[in-house]
Amino acid sequence: MKAAVIVKPGVIEVRDVPTPSPASGEVLLKVDMAALCGTDQRVLRGEKDVDVAIVGHELAGTVVSVGEGVTGVKAGERYAVQTVIGCNDCSMCVAGRQNLCENGFKAIGYAWNGAFAEYMTIPKAGVDQGCLIPLPDGMSDDLGTLIEPLSCCVNGMRYLPCETMKHVLILGAGIIGVLNGLVAKARGAGCVTLMDPMQKRLDMLERMELGIDHFVNNRVTDPLEWVKDHTGGRGVDGVVVAASVKQLASQGLKLLARGGHLSVFAGMSKQDPVEAMDLNRIHYLELNVHGANSSVRRDYIEARDLLQSGKVPGRKLVTHTFPLVDFNAAFAAQADPEVDSLKVLIQP
Ligand SMILES: [Zn+2]
Numbered sequence: 001m002k003a004a005v006i007v008k009p010g011v012i013e014v015r016d017v018p019t020p021s022p023a024s025g026e027v028l029l030k031v032d033m034a035a036l037c038g039t040d041q042r043v044l045r046g047e048k049d050v051d052v053a054i055v056g057h058e059l060a061g062t063v064v065s066v067g068e069g070v071t072g073v074k075a076g077e078r079y080a081v082q083t084v085i086g087c088n089d090c091s092m093c094v095a096g097r098q099n100l101c102e103n104g105f106k107a108i109g110y111a112w113n114g115a116f117a118e119y120m121t122i123p124k125a126g127v128d129q130g131c132l133i134p135l136p137d138g139m140s141d142d143l144g145t146l147i148e149p150l151s152c153c154v155n156g157m158r159y160l161p162c163e164t165m166k167h168v169l170i171l172g173a174g175i176i177g178v179l180n181g182l183v184a185k186a187r188g189a190g191c192v193t194l195m196d197p198m199q200k201r202l203d204m205l206e207r208m209e210l211g212i213d214h215f216v217n218n219r220v221t222d223p224l225e226w227v228k229d230h231t232g233g234r235g236v237d238g239v240v241v242a243a244s245v246k247q248l249a250s251q252g253l254k255l256l257a258r259g260g261h262l263s264v265f266a267g268m269s270k271q272d273p274v275e276a277m278d279l280n281r282i283h284y285l286e287l288n289v290h291g292a293n294s295s296v297r298r299d300y301i302e303a304r305d306l307l308q309s310g311k312v313p314g315r316k317l318v319t320h321t322f323p324l325v326d327f328n329a330a331f332a333a334q335a336d337p338e339v340d341s342l343k344v345l346i347q348p
């Protein structure tokens with residue numbers, strides 16, 4: 001089969017490699033469509049180490065065959081794949097929160113070969129845990145690839161009572177910022193604003209007609225002034241930090257109304273993740289601070305249903321599709337700010 005193989009850090013070649021066959025307990029998927037994400041980009045650039053030579057974890061696939069002992073999964077069925085596999089023994093895993101596994105979770109596409117290939121196997125631990133998320137008939141492969149990133153946003157936004165929020169502000173207008181905003185909107189947030197310093201990106205998003213209310217360039221507009229003007233001075237009810245810039249977290253706190261929620265969705269530089277915050281603001285204003293780290297099965301199901309129902313307009317987010325043989329062109333299109341790309345798909 002063909003696969004995009006990481007030859008060495010930063011160097012990817014599309015090569016012929018042996019097609020895997022499913023061992024006992026495993027499921028072999030034909031990858032129908034896969035999507036590139038920011039984490040993949042870091043791996044492919046050589047900035048993040050993984051155990052495998054083939055990455056890719058946002059996918060829609062069809063079962064080709066199953067290994068001995070697999071029940072309830074049949075050839076021809078279509079699935080998205082939950083990436084996180086926990087120990088399934090600790091208290092968090094037992095509670096269905098494998099993304100918080102006390103023994104550290106492993107992820108498909110990082111600890112096991114991923115989806116930038118014609119075929120991939122789902123390991124027994126993943127099959128047993130329920131990592132295969134059924135795709136409904138009629139759901140396109142394109143939409144199927146969006147379930148994984150959207151599920152992470154569904155998980156993160158779970159901590160925010162969007163239904164009662166008048167105004168949610170997302171700092172960072174990459175795909176993850178957009179998806180967080182769309183989850184807030186789908187769950188009933190009154191007004192959703194995306195802030196980003198890249199005007200070109202904001203213009204592209206505005207043209208997409210996603211149902212997001214405001215696009216603000218926070219390089220030219222002072223966020224504090226803008227929020228004051230647009231909330232009658234009270235602040236926004238929720239802020240999501242969706243870019244790996246730690247100052248956005250302390251800034252976000254200043255933008256919140258009383259009782260507001262700050263979600264630190266983006267991970268920060270491992271070398272320097274510390275940021276000072278005004279704790280009295282948290283104390284006196286009864287602010288809430290949340291984290292968000294990957295997602296679990298219930299988030300995938302909810303994400304799938306949001307896409308399928310159209311409550312999250314997923315199809316509009318796909319800007320490019322490349323065949324697997326042009327993997328490096330896809331990689332470049334996603335990375336280049338001059339290219340108006342949001343979600344870039346790879347078709348094996
Ligand atoms: Zn991803």
Ligand SMILES: [Zn+2]
Pocket residue numbers: 086087088089090091092093094098100101102103104
């Ligand atoms: Zn565990």
